[in-house]
Amino acid sequence: MRRLPRNPAGLLGAGIVALLVLLALFGPPLWADAAARINPREISQGSSAAHLLGTDALGRDLLARTLTATRLTLGLALLATLIGTATGILLGTLPQVLPRRAGRAVIAAVDLLVAFPALLLAMFTAVVAGLDAQGAVLGIGAALAPAFARLTHTMTASVAGADYIAAARMLGVPRHRVLTRHVLPNIAEPLILNTAQAMGGALLGLSAMSFLGMGVQAPAYDWGRLLNEAFGHVYVTPSAVVAPALAVTLAGLGFMLLGDSFARAAAHTRAPAGGPAAAPAAVPAPDEPAPDTVLEVRDLTVAFPGGTTPVRQVSLTVRAGEILGLVGESGSGKSMTAAAIGQLVPHPGRTGSARIRLGGVDLDGLTASERRRLLGSSLAMVFQDPTSALNPALRVGGQLAEVATLHGGATRTEARDRAVERLDRVRIRHPADTARRHPHELSGGMRQRAVIAMGLMNTPRLIIADEPTTALDVTVQREVLRVLREAVDETRAGALFISHDIAVVGEVCDRIAVMYAGRVVEELPAGALHQARHPYTRALVGSLPDMDTDRSRPLTTIPGRQPAPGDVGEGCAFADRCALATARCATRPELRTRTGTHSVACWEVK
Amino acid sequence: MNINDPVNISGLTVRFGSRTAVDRLSLEVPKGSTTGLVGESGSGKSTLARAVAGLLPCRGTVTGVAPGRVQMVFQDPSSSLDPRMSIGDAIAEGTRVPRARRAAEVGRLLELVALPAGYAGKYPRELSGGQCQRVAIARALAAGPELLIADEITSALDVSVQGAVLNLLRELRGELGLTMLFISHNLAVVRYVCDAVAVMRHGRLVESGPVQDVIGAPRHAYTRALLDAVPRLSPAASDTERVRRVR
Ligand SMILES: Nc1ncnc2c1ncn2[C@@H]1O[C@H](COP(=O)(O)OP(=O)(O)O)[C@@H](O)[C@H]1O
Numbered sequence: 001m002r003r004l005p006r007n008p009a010g011l012l013g014a015g016i017v018a019l020l021v022l023l024a025l026f027g028p029p030l031w032a033d034a035a036a037r038i039n040p041r042e043i044s045q046g047s048s049a050a051h052l053l054g055t056d057a058l059g060r061d062l063l064a065r066t067l068t069a070t071r072l073t074l075g076l077a078l079l080a081t082l083i084g085t086a087t088g089i090l091l092g093t094l095p096q097v098l099p100r101r102a103g104r105a106v107i108a109a110v111d112l113l114v115a116f117p118a119l120l121l122a123m124f125t126a127v128v129a130g131l132d133a134q135g136a137v138l139g140i141g142a143a144l145a146p147a148f149a150r151l152t153h154t155m156t157a158s159v160a161g162a163d164y165i166a167a168a169r170m171l172g173v174p175r176h177r178v179l180t181r182h183v184l185p186n187i188a189e190p191l192i193l194n195t196a197q198a199m200g201g202a203l204l205g206l207s208a209m210s211f212l213g214m215g216v217q218a219p220a221y222d223w224g225r226l227l228n229e230a231f232g233h234v235y236v237t238p239s240a241v242v243a244p245a246l247a248v249t250l251a252g253l254g255f256m257l258l259g260d261s262f263a264r265a266a267a268h269t270r271a272p273a274g275g276p277a278a279a280p281a282a283v284p285a286p287d288e289p290a291p292d293t294v295l296e297v298r299d300l301t302v303a304f305p306g307g308t309t310p311v312r313q314v315s316l317t318v319r320a321g322e323i324l325g326l327v328g329e330s331g332s333g334k335s336m337t338a339a340a341i342g343q344l345v346p347h348p349g350r351t352g353s354a355r356i357r358l359g360g361v362d363l364d365g366l367t368a369s370e371r372r373r374l375l376g377s378s379l380a381m382v383f384q385d386p387t388s389a390l391n392p393a394l395r396v397g398g399q400l401a402e403v404a405t406l407h408g409g410a411t412r413t414e415a416r417d418r419a420v421e422r423l424d425r426v427r428i429r430h431p432a433d434t435a436r437r438h439p440h441e442l443s444g445g446m447r448q449r450a451v452i453a454m455g456l457m458n459t460p461r462l463i464i465a466d467e468p469t470t471a472l473d474v475t476v477q478r479e480v481l482r483v484l485r486e487a488v489d490e491t492r493a494g495a496l497f498i499s500h501d502i503a504v505v506g507e508v509c510d511r512i513a514v515m516y517a518g519r520v521v522e523e524l525p526a527g528a529l530h531q532a533r534h535p536y537t538r539a540l541v542g543s544l545p546d547m548d549t550d551r552s553r554p555l556t557t558i559p560g561r562q563p564a565p566g567d568v569g570e571g572c573a574f575a576d577r578c579a580l581a582t583a584r585c586a587t588r589p590e591l592r593t594r595t596g597t598h599s600v601a602c603w604e605v606k
Numbered sequence: 607m608n609i610n611d612p613v614n615i616s617g618l619t620v621r622f623g624s625r626t627a628v629d630r631l632s633l634e635v636p637k638g639s640t641t642g643l644v645g646e647s648g649s650g651k652s653t654l655a656r657a658v659a660g661l662l663p664c665r666g667t668v669t670g671v672a673p674g675r676v677q678m679v680f681q682d683p684s685s686s687l688d689p690r691m692s693i694g695d696a697i698a699e700g701t702r703v704p705r706a707r708r709a710a711e712v713g714r715l716l717e718l719v720a721l722p723a724g725y726a727g728k729y730p731r732e733l734s735g736g737q738c739q740r741v742a743i744a745r746a747l748a749a750g751p752e753l754l755i756a757d758e759i760t761s762a763l764d765v766s767v768q769g770a771v772l773n774l775l776r777e778l779r780g781e782l783g784l785t786m787l788f789i790s791h792n793l794a795v796v797r798y799v800c801d802a803v804a805v806m807r808h809g810r811l812v813e814s815g816p817v818q819d820v821i822g823a824p825r826h827a828y829t830r831a832l833l834d835a836v837p838r839l840s841p842a843a844s845d846t847e848r849v850r851r852v853r
């Protein structure tokens with residue numbers, strides 16, 4: 001197990017389980033004699049100095065018996081869990097190796113068994129297998145198996161869909177080898193986590209069976225059996241119930257807490273290590289923006305604990321009716337810049353900036369609720385995956401209308417009409433019909449246009465589109481780009497268009513800012529991409545095949561890799577990939593205006 | 607079967623329930639050349655590829671390639687390698703050399719795809735997307751495929767990385783005389799990499815031919831629409847031209 005629980009509940013669970021294991025190991029040698037000693041003179045006594053928890057009907061010490069019973073209880077529970085998991089894993093993987101028909105039959109049978117109440121299944125099996133410890137173990141094992149089979153099957157099926165499985169099959173790896181080499185190792189971890197939880201269940205189930213007289217039989221005893229015996233005398237010595245009941249409860253709790261915290265630890269990817277992020281220092285920039293500026297960002301920095309700084313002193317300006325393209329390879333900080341403008345930086349990241357102004361209003365000067373209102377009404381965000389922006393359960397029209405009633409103060413009828421009008425504006429055919437449909441009834445391109453329409457509901461001042469066409473085909477992409485261009489032209493909103501595809505950016509934008517390792521390294525008019533000066537931009541343009549590329553020559557490539565946001569050094573971040581680099585490049589070049597609208601951060605180019 | 611006979615796909619049909627994803631499709635891939643397959647998503651390109659690779663049941667015939675000698679490289683670098691298996695083991699799975707020579711063979715294949723031989727001990731999570739795709743190519747080459755299918759292998763990569771992977775494919779084709787079916791929705795990429803191109807729509811072929819012919823003088827309206835939609839960064843395009851194209 002790579003991740004051990006760190007939270008208090010998990011630690012408590014681990015502590016309880018550790019204690020139980022110790023008791024199981026050392027309980028019988030220490031107390032078995034005391035537990036077996038029959039004493040006719042001390043029958044059914046209450047708590048006393050000699051017998052802390054009293055004695056049973058034969059005068060045996062109840063504390064000693066409870067402690068001694070730990071081994072049998074835990075052992076049987078472990079056995080039942082092993083039987084349950086092994087059977088479950090076998091059943092769950094069978095469909096992968098059996099012929100299709102037979103596999104389906106197994107799945108159907110498992111589904112049927114999962115629907116069957118577990119305790120009934122356990123008792124039924126126990127009645128068939130015999131009313132003793134062996135029967136109870138088999139019964140509980142049988143009760144655990146279906147859930148494990150279902151889990152294994154689901155996970156196996158999802159791993160089996162991965163491309164590396166297809167690759168292995170093409171390479172001629174036999175089916176059972178695919179299962180043992182590729183599938184099982186990839187599902188082992190969740191299975192082990194579930195085993196810890198199942199252990200708790202098995203323990204409770206076995207205790208219940210023994211308590212009902214269906215499990216362990218005298219003279220052997222586990223906690224359930226002790227409970228059963230004590231219950232017969234509950235009116236004479238009620239205290240006799242306490243020890244085994246407490247033990248069962250504690251053990252059940254221990255395994256549950258441990259399993260739970262394992263599962264939670266597995267679900268969370270670990271947060272980056274290190275202390276809290278220092279709020280990045282803001283450098284004041286006094287210059288006033290032009291009056292039609294819808295977005296002004298000055299010296300924006302986003303930092304995470306541990307020195308990861310994905311955005312470094314980025315300054316951007318978007319004017320009304322203008323699309324500014326933000327381009328760069330993945331990891332260059334484009335999306336984090338957008339997130340910071342929308343105040344969506346994920347925890348524990350910190351944003352620092354001299355200024356973010358939206359429609360002339362300084363976001364820093366607002367209270368949290370004022371800021372939310374401003375962003376809700378004047379910022380529209382469109383992401384790569386349109387499905388995440390739309391609620392699958394609601395009709396498209398209703399979702400659009402809600403935006404207008406929530407932030408724009410429109411009445412419901414107004415909002416409905418506006419939704420249809422906006423759908424029409426993004427060139428969705430039959431907009432009234434479409435408004436009545438659910439998101440899954442639309443194609444990917446239509447869904448993305450619906451999200452843009454949603455963004456247009458309140459006449460935003462700024463539209464941020466983060467890779468809005470990356471998941472779409474060229475023909476559909478063209479439509480979506482056109483819709484965005486038209487929306488900007490008609491509403492005079494400004495747009496920040498983010499893409500890793502420099503050709504797309506060059507086509508739809510007015511100006512382009514090129515990001516590398518968290519900084520803007522060049523800003524230029526879109527039409528001037530072929531006159532780009534920064535070595536990185538030039539390499540990007542050169543590495544892109546277009547319809548005029550010389551087919552007889554290799555494409556330009558950039559050696560090496562962009563540094564990760566945590567290892568950006570002092571100098572020019574591009575230096576170790578740059579053919580023009582000199583000694584000067586060990587200090588970082590500032591972004592400087594060269595001609596009118598063209599700025600470059602590089603020492604060696606003019 | 608002559609070794610120089612083209613790979614011939616004929617009357618291939620794939621159904622999912624009542625849906626026909628690939629409909630009586632016929633296509634010839636000459637040996638030692640690269641044929642591009644373009645079309646919008648959902649047109650059936652990947653389904654065709656998987657059927658030819660024997661990963662999906664289908665009707666129709668594929669001749670010119672021995673069963674089991676088709677290898678495929680996939681789009682998503684994060685899913686194409688087993689996260690629990692070292693790069694070297696993944697590549698070794700495909701090699702047919704005796705165990706003793708395996709390490710040397712893995713090293714040779716890694717160098718073929720321009721990765722250091724020392725990468726054999728690394729795991730996929732330690733590699734970038736472009737490097738994962740190189741490993742996937744090496745694994746496919748390990749088996750000595752008679753037909754290599756590349757399904758959108760650069761779509762998930764950054765432009766700068768895409769260039770390197772495309773260069774690699776072109777070099778390998780030259781060195782090894784690879785026969786390749788190259789699937790992409792990016793016509794500029796297909797134009798750069800392929801000798802011939804086939805255009806697919808709704809499970810059928812609408813047009814095919816040498817790449818210059820199809821791109822220079824497309825006959826089908828759908829091919830023209832695909833061509834028009836390619837984003838262009840040409841130096842000739844003035845600002846007004848550029849914006850007009852989008853409008
Ligand atoms: N396992 C499946 N079950 C049902 N339909 C499928 C399945 N796989 C693919 N399809 C359908 O087949 C069609 C072709 O898909 P695909 O070959 O992936 O297209 P492309 O590769 O051109 O994007 C699509 O409409 C898709 O929904």
Ligand code: SF4
Pocket residue numbers: 534535536572573574575576578579580581582585589601602603604605
């Ligand atoms: S500053 Fe130096 S290293 Fe950086 S891009 Fe310019 S020439 Fe290259």
Ligand SMILES: [Mg+2]
Pocket residue numbers: 647648651652758
């Ligand atoms: Mg596809």
